[in-house]
Amino acid sequence: MSASAPPRPATASDLPAQLTLIATKRYRVGIIGLGYVGIPLALTACKAGFPVVGFDIDAQRVAQINRGESFIKHIPTEAISAAIKEERFRATTNFDELRDVDAIIIAVPTPLTKHREPDLSYVENTARTIAPRLRKGHLVVLESTTWPGTTDEIMRPIFEQTGLKSGKDFYLAFSPEREDPGNPDFGTSTIPKVVGGDGPDALALANAVYGALVVKTVPVSSSATAEAVKLTENIFRAVNIALVNELKVIYGKMGIDIWEVIDAAKTKPFGFMPFYPGPGLGGHCIPIDPFYLTWKAREFDVTARFIELAGEINTAMPHWVVDRVAEALDRRQGRGLNGARVLVMGIAYKKNIEDTRESPALKLIELLEERGATADYHDPYVPELPRTRKHGSLAGRASVPLTAEIVARYDAVLIATDHEAVDYPALVEAAQLVIDTRNACARAGITHSKIIKA
Template sequence: MARPVELDELIGKIQSKTAVVGVIGLGYVGIPLVVEFCRAGFHCIGFDIDDIRVNALCDGRSYIKHIDEAKIKACLPLFTPTTDFSRLSGVDCIVICVPTPLGRHHEPDLSYVLNTTRTIAKYLCRGKLVVLESTTYPGTTDEEMRPILEAAGLKAGEDFYLAFSPEREDPNNKDYSTPTIPKVVGGYTPGCLAAAQALYDSIVVRTIPVSSTRVAEATKLLENIYRSVNIALVNELKVLFDKMGIDVWEVIEAAKTKPFGYQPFYPGPGLGGHCIPIDPFYLEWKAREYEVSTKFINLAGEINTSMPHYVIQKAIDALSERGKSINGATILILGLSYKKDLDDIRESPSLKLFDILQKKGAIVDYNDPYIPEMPKTRKYSFKKASVALTAENLSHYDCVLISTDHSAYDPEFIASNSLMVVDTRNLIKDSHKYKGKIIKA
């Protein structure tokens, strides 16, 4: 089949930077993309349903801690944030960066992706490129999105171009950012791949073309399930080694001196972030269609989701040894975000810890230097503000629970001024100095 004229025209517009790029979803994935497209010289329209986000961006303000406001301001001559999705009619390339959460029963929730796709379909015309970046199960782009986009009569690969390119953001990573991370790209047809690859070649160090959207979707799942399984392994070993009187952190430090055949992973209070706690369930759900049981992945998920309960039990046991009940105990959680030095609470295990402790009758507060107030999430609404981290405040709590090891936290200050510390991140490395006050969990 002859290559469509519209494809050459689109690639030409991309290469000349005259194509208008639309990014739907102005969050932790969308904003870094906007910055790079504008930096490369593209006019970029950013779409979001949140008026507060859009207004902040219009004023050149960043609502994400690790994204410097100077970068947002530098984009404004080329960047138009909006809640008006009718402006999709003036966009050549559309990149979708919306959430793909789990439902109540750990089933995939594609409502954001599919609602966005329906909106795009209203304004879709010949020669446009649509790329999904949201993490999902193999087949989403071809089987779920394509029929919606084709419903009005246009055909993917002939009239418009459809691709999947998984986001690989690691917020606040000092070594790798959007332009320096290779980009996997899969198209519905070779022409779709060519268009998407041309787009990403303009902003990233290297694109990795794969044979289909399904391969690209599976690549993202493999990357994160690999991490989930290995984190589950060290979490399970943490529990075992604790019973054996062995410090798992010391074991990991020793093991990682081997220069081959080993990569360190670290235990914690549970998994956080948008991808690692969610991706295994997406693949598990899709595997049922093929009558395959993902036993290894399921077991890892069970171990990781049990970690908050393990941490709470360690706290309960330690309080009991001191003659205290969890019911009525005062607990201070240090760190609300899922990762150190971030303001990101997506799927944070700290929220689960907060919820379990409150249900057991504890009086729970938190401190996080990056999150002054607890925002409402899909699962939780606690309406709490961060407590000042002072010596006096620390001494008033029956238990201080370290859930996130922010760089701002001084281990010696926390250990010296607390009655008891449950440390899930090995923040306090010289725990033996504090006469049994430090409980590793």
């Protein structure tokens, strides 16, 4: 069936009929937000046999998708073009077409304000866009990470202002995204999906939809519980990364290699899970999500001290790394950062992808330049820096070529992202000084006095 199939009315009273539509792959899926979450989900639904319409306010992105082109490196162009050609998927900026789909899945950003408070403007604006187009029988699912209660306290009132009632006229649910861009072992369809609904019917319908898309669903008692699950997953990672970052600083003072310690500790078959230090946290989830809970906790007169401390440690890491660069230049070359030339290796927030959201490398460049250094970058996945909310002044900067002659011109090379496409032996040979925040050189089997771990 084409993604542009004509309207087919459905009502909240015909739950068995809707379950039949899902079972027979005639259920139409609409996805709002065609980014790192929305596109993989759309392709997964198409592969499962459902007609999918993607909605986005970015007309250029919509046109690119409809041409069958991918703008995300780890998502093959062939996957999008095949879905488009077979008329299983198309994108649009016309939100009036929401009336024609059966499920509306929301995958929009949930960033922080400059005061580190939740910014739900994307979610609220999307809900207000949906509301005048909401009809009986619609299933609306939020996937964006947020504080527990958002679905019930923010979205439901907006929808019910239309006169329709959740659980009676439409279904409302929350199912947190679990995307890990660039992960070769897990994709959308192979990751279990947590599902919480506003009432048993909403849970049953949302669970049936996702059950047709992914390897396993994990139903929970409420949308708030599902929202808490996602925060817990990311807070767990943020806290443990803060722990090893703090241990890195302590052991470094003692002359002990934190990476060697972790590699030895992880041989214990129980009671230990390896996490690794770095120059700071990046990506849309880990640096942001913990603060959604610390903010919400204040409503209940609770201070999330442990989580906030972890945030402070991780936020301080770029400053600590820049101090190590300055110290290394002073000891090895008898100079400080002022007037130094530094090449930052890798600008994406993690290896082998082009995503720069919340990347600590951007903060590193700003801190280096604040202290008088000239900072350039090389990244095989990011030829030019995009505009970001926090680091707009860096937009438009281009990746410098990586040749021995160019590397030799810099006083120091700072490895911020450990892309596997980089020839680290050649890099170390050409560089005057290497500050490695990712243990990339050691993993490549390189030992040299010019390498400093940070």
